[in-house]
Amino acid sequence: MVREPLPVRPSPRPVSGKRDAKHVRRVWEPYQILILTWQGGVRRLCWLPGRVTYARNLLLGSSGTFLPVKGFFSMATVSYRKATRIYPGTQKPAVDALDLEIQDGEFLVLVGPSGCGKSTSLRMLAGLEDVDQGGIYIDDRDVTNLPPKARDIAMVFQNYALYPHMTVYENMAFALKLRKTPKHEIDVRVKKAAQMLQLEDYLGRKPKALSGGQRQRVAMGRAIVREPQVFLMDEPLSNLDAKLRVQTRSQIAGLQKELGITTVYVTHDQIEAMTMGHRVAVMLDGVLQQVASPRELYDRPQNVFVAGFIGSPAMNIKKVQLNQDGAVFASLVLPLTREQLAAARAEGGDNQVIVGFRPEDCDLVSASEGGLPIEVELVEDLGAEANVYGHAAVNGSNERFVVRTDRRHMPDMGETVYIKPRVGQHHAFNAATEQRI
């Protein structure tokens, strides 16, 4: 609600002689001022009992009184436009010119190693962190300098941040009460969220009487009842045990699908990222490396970092020499196309290339088939399959490799096996720029 500035009677213009039309200002008559002041006063009176908040919510539908109609009230896109955060006293930005468009209803996961700026990016969107350069827009509304409360977002924190002195019910109702939502409606919404999250039996309890999983669900519930434009989640599963984490992972993904609310989710766990996100944004040192669907990220990593970060066990990535056919792995040559060869030699790539192949993208072959000989150091038996760790001499240095085999072909420790990457399944990167070629 924008309050018009109170019109003041302009002071008599200095006698300058110039009187072009543009400069003639309106002179307010006293009665007009009186009327405008009166209107301002009435408006101010309306502010008091929160009636206007009620009406505004009714009109704008901003998580006020209506349950959201999917795709109508909760439409929200989020865009980071060159958003930069430099912590005071540091030179290097924590988040460096982040450009990211998040579609309405999308589940976007920010992933990266610790200290890569993913949490900072999220907190910038929440308004808990200043934006030093660039801007952040929700639905093309510039929220860069707005306080958190004006952004209509809900956030789930890593350690849940429940209000310890309030019951589960009060925790969930807190935000609604602040918005002066009518009592019966708060009740309806909290009960509904509690039902979704199987928290009905715990509404009267304090957080300290809840288990970790229950606390996590309360934190989710607190976000859900808000019916915000955007959900923000900052590693919400990292405090749960492994089994519960897997279970809750699918619950959150399902919930998001059901509600259709744009969600930004931060995690350092690439499995979470791959299983939950519609798209995944990989960050390193404050710089966005690649944003793509999980499949795309896995099949076509844009650079060496993404290739090594996504996938477990990690991709085998080695820097090797080029010849006219491709990359030379001792006895093995991984074929590259003519364009790839040209790109590898450009931009200071010299005569080297970085190639990678995933552990599951190679076969164990016999010695005669020309595979790379590897001495087995460790076999991780996962039941259905096994990860074989070993090393091989490549171009004079001892390199480690990981191969995934099925359980019928499990080698023993100390044995020498021959591996051969499957044709066309390897990735090549320029040795200098580390970009995909």
Add this chain to the structure above:
Amino acid sequence: MTTVEEPTAAPDPAQPATSSGKVRKAFSSPLASIFMIVVTVLWTIPTIGLLVTSVRPAGDVALTGWWTVFTHPSFTLENYHKVLFESSFGSSGGMLPYLVNSLAIAIPATIFPLALASMAAYALAWVRFKGSDTIFFAIFALQIVPLQMALIPLLQLFNGGAHIGSVTIIPAPNLGGTYVPVWLAHTMFAMPLAIFLLHNFIAQLPRDVMEAAQVDGASHFKIFRTIVLPLAAPALASFAIFQFLWTWNDLLVALTFVGGTADVAPLTVRLSQMAGSFGRSWEVVTAGAFISIVVPLIVFFSLQRYFVRGLLAGSVKG
């Protein structure tokens, strides 16, 4: 974890893992217990003497020591009756009006600094603004100034206002004969310590909870009222006891600012007058002292669990 956790005892007393566990173990040895009992008894003897004297007849008090009561017991409640009800005693009526005065001074003088300091502490701990650290250190540094130094300037301010040459900066407030000067003085003197203690406690509240409230749409004032105040209750309670006991027992400040006016003088002022210049009738003083102890005792025992826990939680991390 979102709850403010209290330090817990080491699970296995044989091998205390934490330093607090070690301390606990050292204090629970028999030798330490005996030592503590002896110290406690020694420390309590004067109070017992006071109690015994207050129930002895005036003649006995003047002639023999209080310990003789164990061999020649003779008790009376005459002294209590005298101080409480006899209007002919001393310069004016009994003690009851002064008891009311003491409450009228101590309660506002506890609530004012508590309200102001908790808000200031929240602002200094959680509101980001330029120079907040400087302000905090400046306030803390004020504790160095002994309050006795401020008494006379403050008295002049209350009586005559502030002037530079002939220019009046603050006109004379005309507060003579009211409680206001004592309230103000107590509030001022309490603020540095109050802000320091509460700041340390409030600054340790979990950051995420504050941020969650911000995201939930709470303004600073809302956060203060709905999150900080309930969570800081132990610190608030412990400081409240502290300040209440201090203002209740205070003689210096009260005597300075309302000393001459019997209408608003607290119990302590009256007590100091009872003994008279030459220490006559001090059996009456002991009875008066015991009456004045009652209120702090009630306050202390009703809030004492906060007193121990809250002060520790406020100043020491853990």
